[in-house]
Amino acid sequence: MRLNYPTNIKIIRVPCTGKVDILHILRAFEKGADGVYAVGCMEGECHYNSGNLRARKRIEQAKKILDTIGVGGERVQMRNLSSAEGPRFAQYASEMDELIRKLGPNPIKLASKKKAA
Numbered sequence: 311m312r313l314n315y316p317t318n319i320k321i322i323r324v325p326c327t328g329k330v331d332i333l334h335i336l337r338a339f340e341k342g343a344d345g346v347y348a349v350g351c352m353e354g355e356c357h358y359n360s361g362n363l364r365a366r367k368r369i370e371q372a373k374k375i376l377d378t379i380g381v382g383g384e385r386v387q388m389r390n391l392s393s394a395e396g397p398r399f400a401q402y403a404s405e406m407d408e409l410i411r412k413l414g415p416n417p418i419k420l421a422s423k424k425k426a427a
Contacts, residue, residue, distance in 0.1 A: 313396050315403035326350070327388075328361020335372040339381055342419040345410040346372075347387040349399060355392070362390060381417055385410065 324330060327350030338346050348369060350362035366388050373383030387409075389402045 313400040315400040316407040319403045319407065326356065326358045326361035327365035328356070328358055328363075330365055330368060332368050332372050332375070335368070335386055336375065339376065339385070339416055339418055342416060344413070344416045344419070345385040345387075345406055347389060347402065347406045349389045349391055349402065352390045352392055382413060385413060385416070 327348045330348055335346050348365055350365050351357065353362060353366075356362045369386055369388040372386050375383075376385060377383040387406060391398055391402075
């Protein structure tokens with residue numbers, strides 16, 4: 311099955327969303343990402359027991375930090391899917407792309423461009 315999702319979505323595979331640390335998320339914004347979303351197993355069905363629950367907590371913490379520094383917590387999201395839901399993955403990618411387009415570019419990226427100019 312060939313999935314169509316926005317070409318500006320960069321997929322980074324990890325064995326489990328529980329391996330995604332807050333620092334990874336914040337570093338993505340520091341490097342210029344306009345948004346980040348993690349897609350993990352359905353809650354309660356994690357192959358690594360509670361990895362997706364840890365990821366959910368980290369995403370929530372990242373949202374608070376991004377709100378505090380003025381980037382906007384809505385730029386980071388967590389979604390849960392089973393591995394058989396490829397079309398839904400593409401739908402989530404499109405929804406995230408649409409959200410980020412409405413929010414505009416990452417304020418950190420804009421600030422660094424102004425410094426460089």
